Amino acid sequence: MSNFFDSDSPTNLTEFSVSELSGSIKRTIETAFDHVRVRGEISGYRGPHSSGHAYFSLKDDKARIDAVVWKGAFSKLKYRPEEGMEVIATGKITTFPGSSKYQIVIEQLEPAGAGALMALIEERKRRFTAEGLFDPARKQMLPFLPKVIGVVTSPTGAVIRDILHRISDRFPVHVLVWPVKVQGEGSGDEVASAIHGFNAMEHDGPIPRPDVLIVARGGGSLEDLWSFNDEAVVRAAAASDIPLISAVGHETDWTLIDYAADVRAPTPTGAAEMAVPVRAELEAQLAALGARHSGAMSRQMDLRRQNLRALVRALPSLDQLLALPRRRFDEVATNLGRSLELNTLNKRRSFERVAAKLSPDMLARRLGEHRQRVRERAALSERIVERLIERNKTRLGRFDAALTAVPGRLKGMTDRSKDRLESLGRRVDAAVANDLRRARQAITAQDRVLQSLSYKNVLARGYAVIRDENDRPVSRATGLAHGQAIAIEFSDGRVGAVAGEGGLPPEPVVQPPKSAAMKPLRKPEPPAGQGSLF
Known part of the structure; x- marks a missing residue:
């Protein structure tokens, strides 16, 4: 009997390799599902990969792909x-x-109806609110009379014409338009870039920096206004240092930029009205205030003039002010002569009494009394x-007796001081001798060290x-020249x-010690042109 598991047994099944089978399955699935629409909830999305591709899953309550x-x-x-x-994805199935x-x-991706978009808007709104992007404390006041207005909108729509016309009618100012797409792919990034671009302008640059911004778009469906719900647009509006007016859609249309903006206008025309006042009204108000100011000044001057006249009438005349001083002066002048005569008479009487x-x-008698008092004193x-x-x-006697006894006491004190002085002298001599002995020993030791280090040894x-x-x-022979002394x-x-040169020098002449019986040897003559070293 042949083995059932023998590889050489005949069979009618086609043999595939793993790669062939996988490729066949791939072609079959791609052919059968080359264009499908799948509805499901996005799960596991973490943003695009570094390669630019995006990977995630679609799921419902029973399955996942x-x-x-x-x-x-x-x-x-x-x-x-x-x-x-929750989205509807259009694409093809592959393995x-x-x-x-x-x-x-996936080739196309769209929300699964308006309900999904509203749910997404509500989720973003809750997240931005938690971050504080919609906090009223962040809102800025609009300038009363801006010199430059920046407008972020489409340059070809009716919105920009309405805004320019309304500003021209109310109060003509300089308007800068940053053209952007307000609908479709990439429109949100363009709006965010425009807001950042206006904020990046310098105050004293070649292009004047706007004092207020208007982000405007006409009405439309939720899908048409979706760019203004983009996260980049909302964050750019919240981070703007320039006061920003949101004018997107009609009065009943609401987008997330309306919450992040400093002011929301019901329409683009309403934004222009919020941005600038009416020049004619300002002129009329200024004229009315000028008239009121002139009238108030006139009334004030009249009132001050009346008060001054009343004060003048209350002041006394010059004659009235000088009447009393004049009377006092006349009385004093009249009594002066009589007072001088009376004073002279009084002085004469006093002199006569003395x-x-x-x-x-x-x-x-008085001299005698004084002499007697002097004699007594x-x-x-x-x-x-x-x-x-x-x-x-x-007292001198007592002092003399005390001084007589002083020499004895002084002699005793002198003897004691002499003994003490002799003792101190002996101690000083001993201390000096010890110091000299130590110094002599130290010098002797240093001399031995010096002799041991001396080159004469x-x-x-x-x-x-x-x-x-x-x-x-x-120290070296190369340092000497031929014939050098x-x-x-x-x-x-x-x-x-x-x-x-190249050998020993001539035999030197040794100088013996000088004595009375021997004359010193004659010194060798130095070479010509060279002085003697000795």
């Missing part, structure tokens, strides 16, 4: 995918043979001086020092020599 949006299709999507958004998976390649008291007898002074002399004699062992004509030591120092003296 992987989805991919290639880079080229992603940039053309009208609505960008968001986590939890990934490497892992036996299938997925949908003169009547002065007579020779009275003066002699002189006698009293003599007695006082005598008592003081006796008292001082007594080296000379005593048979070495010599070569010096040039400047008495500087020569040198000195050789030994331990017991120096000898002169001349440097030779």
Whole structure:
């Protein structure tokens, strides 16, 4: 019996490789589902990959399918995918043979009806509110009379014409228009870039920076106004340093930029009316205020003039002011002569009374009284001086007795001081001797160190020092020239020599010590043109 599992057994099944089978399944599925529309909720979306492709899943309550949006299709999507958004995806089903998976390649993506868009708007609104982008404290006041107005809108629609016409009628100012798309793919990015661009302008740049911005668009459906619900537009409006007016759609149309803007206008024309006042009304108001000011000034001047006249009438005349001083002056002038005569008479009477008291007898009597008082005081002074002399004699006697006993006490004190001085002298001599001994020992030790380090000890062992004509030591033979005079120092003296060429110098003449019985040797003559070193 043949083996049932024998590989050579005949069969009518076609044999496929794994790659062939995967490719066949891929072609079958792509042929059967080359164009499908799938409704589901986006799950696992984390934004586009670094390659530009987007990967996520579509799910409902029972199943889940992987989805991919290639880079080229992603940039053309009208609505960008968001986590939890219910959408209708249009594309084709394909497989990934490497892992036996299938997925949908999305070419178009749209929300699953207006309800899905409203749910997405509400979700964004809650998120932006939690971040504080709609906080009323962030709102800015509009300038009363802006010099430059920036408008972000389509340059070809009726909106810009209505805004320009309304501003021209009310108060003509300089208007800058930043043209953008207000509907369709990429319109949200253009609006956000326009808001950032106006804020990036410099105050003193070549193009004047707007004092207020108007973001405007005409009415339309929710899908038409979707660009103004874009996250980039809302964040740009909330971050704008220039006050911003939102004028998107009609009065019943609401978008997220309306919450982030500083002011919402019901229509683009209403935005123009909010941006500038009516010039004619301002002129009329200014004229009325000028007239009121002139009238008030006139009435004020009249009132001040009346008050001044009343005050003038209340002031007394010059004659009335000087009447009392004049009367007092006349009275004083009248009484002055009589007062001088009476004063002279009183002074004369006083002098006569004093003169009547002065007579020779009275003066002699008073002189005698004064002489008697002087004699009494002189006698009293003599007695006082005598008592003081006796008292001082007594005190001097006591002092003399005390001084007689002083020499004995002084001699004892002198002897004690002399003994103490001798003791201190002996201590000083001992201290000085000790200091001298220590200093002599230290000098002796330093001298031994100096002798051990001296080069003369080296000379005593048979070495010599070569010096040039400047008495500087020569350490190398290359430092000497032929015929140059040198000195050789030994331990017991120096000898002169001349440097030779390539050999030993001539034999030096040793100078023996000088004595009375021997004359010193004659010094060698130095070479011509060279002075002697000795």
